[in-house]
Amino acid sequence: xxxxxxxxxxxxxxxxxxxxxxxxxxxxxxxxxxxxxxxxxxxxxxxxxxxxxxxxxxxxxxxxxxxxxxxxxxxxxxxxxxxxxxxxxxxxxxxxxxxxxxxxxxxxxxxxxxxxxxxxxxxxxxxxxxxxxxxxxxxxxxxxxxxxxxxxxxxxxxxxxxxxxxxxxxxxxxxxxxxxxxxxxxxxxxxxxxxxxxxxxxxxxxxxxxxxxxxxxxxxxxxxxxxxxxxxxxxxxxx
Numbered sequence: 001x002x003x004x005x006x007x008x009x010x011x012x013x014x015x016x017x018x019x020x021x022x023x024x025x026x027x028x029x030x031x032x033x034x035x036x037x038x039x040x041x042x043x044x045x046x047x048x049x050x051x052x053x054x055x056x057x058x059x060x061x062x063x064x065x066x067x068x069x070x071x072x073x074x075x076x077x078x079x080x081x082x083x084x085x086x087x088x089x090x091x092x093x094x095x096x097x098x099x100x101x102x103x104x105x106x107x108x109x110x111x112x113x114x115x116x117x118x119x120x121x122x123x124x125x126x127x128x129x130x131x132x133x134x135x136x137x138x139x140x141x142x143x144x145x146x147x148x149x150x151x152x153x154x155x156x157x158x159x160x161x162x163x164x165x166x167x168x169x170x171x172x173x174x175x176x177x178x179x180x181x182x183x184x185x186x187x188x189x190x191x192x193x194x195x196x197x198x199x200x201x202x203x204x205x206x207x208x209x210x211x212x213x214x215x216x217x218x219x220x221x222x223x224x225x226x227x228x229x230x231x232x233x234x235x236x237x238x239x
Contacts, residue, residue, distance in 0.1 A: 045099055047223065050216040052092030052108035053174075057212030059085030059115060064181075064205025067198070078119050085115035103163045114153060121149070147190035154182030169233025170215040177208035 059080045066073055089112030096104030125140035141149070161175040184201045187193065218230035 045095065047219060048092040048095035048099070048108070049104060050219045052089045052096075052104070052112075053212045053216035053219075055084045055086075055088030055092065056108075056111055057209045057214075057216060060178075060209030060212065061206050062209075064202040064209060067202030067205055069199045069202065073122070078122065081115040081119045086112050086119070088112070089115070103160075107160060110156070121146075143189045143192055147186045147188075150182050150185040150189065154179050154186060157182055166235065168215075168235060170211065170218065171232070174208065174212045174215060177204065177211060181205045181208050 059077075062080055063077050065071065066077060089108045091112075093105050093107070093109030093112060096108060121141055124138045157175060157179040161172065161179055164172045164175050181201070181204055184204060188198050188201050214230065215232060218232050221229040222232075
C-alpha cells in the first residue's frame, strides 16, 4: 500500500513538473518572439531619401533663380551649397549605405560632393590661403573647362537615370530634367551664351529643383498618413 501511494505521489509530482516545464517553455518561446520583434523594430531605419531630395531640390531652385537672372551670385547660394545641398545629401547617402541601397548611396553622396566642388570652383580663385594680401594662385575656370565639368556630370546623371526605370515617374523626371540641365549648362558655357537663352537654362533648373522638392514632400506625407497624399506615378510591377 505504501509503495502504491509512493508511486502515485511520484507520478503526480512528475506530471506537475512536466506540465510546469511545458508552460515555462511556451512562455519562453513567446518572450523570445517578442524580443526578436522588438529588435527588428529597433533596427528599422528612417527613409533618408526626402532629406537628400530636399537638400538637392531647394539648393537647385535657388541657384537657378540666379541663372534665370533674378539675383546675383551671393553668399546665400554658396552657404546652401555647402550645408543643405552638400552636407545634407552626403548624410543621406551614408544613411542609404546603412540601408543597403547602392543607388541612393551613389546618387546622394555624389550630388552632395558636387555641390561642395561647385562652391570650391567659385571660391578658390578668390581666396589665398597662404597670403591674404595677394591674389589666389588658383586660376578661375575657363568657359571650356566649366563646360567639361558640367558635361561629365550630365553624362553621370544620364547613366543614373536608367537606374530609376523601375522606380516611380517622379524620380525619373528628376533625373532626366537634371541631365538636361547639365547638358544645357554645358552648351551655355562652351559657347558663352548670355541673355535670354542663358536665363531659360535657369528656368529649366528651377523646374528640376521643384520636382525634387515635390517628390521629397510626397514621400514624407505619404508615409506619415499611410496613404497616397501626393501621387508620384508609382510603377506597378508585373507578377
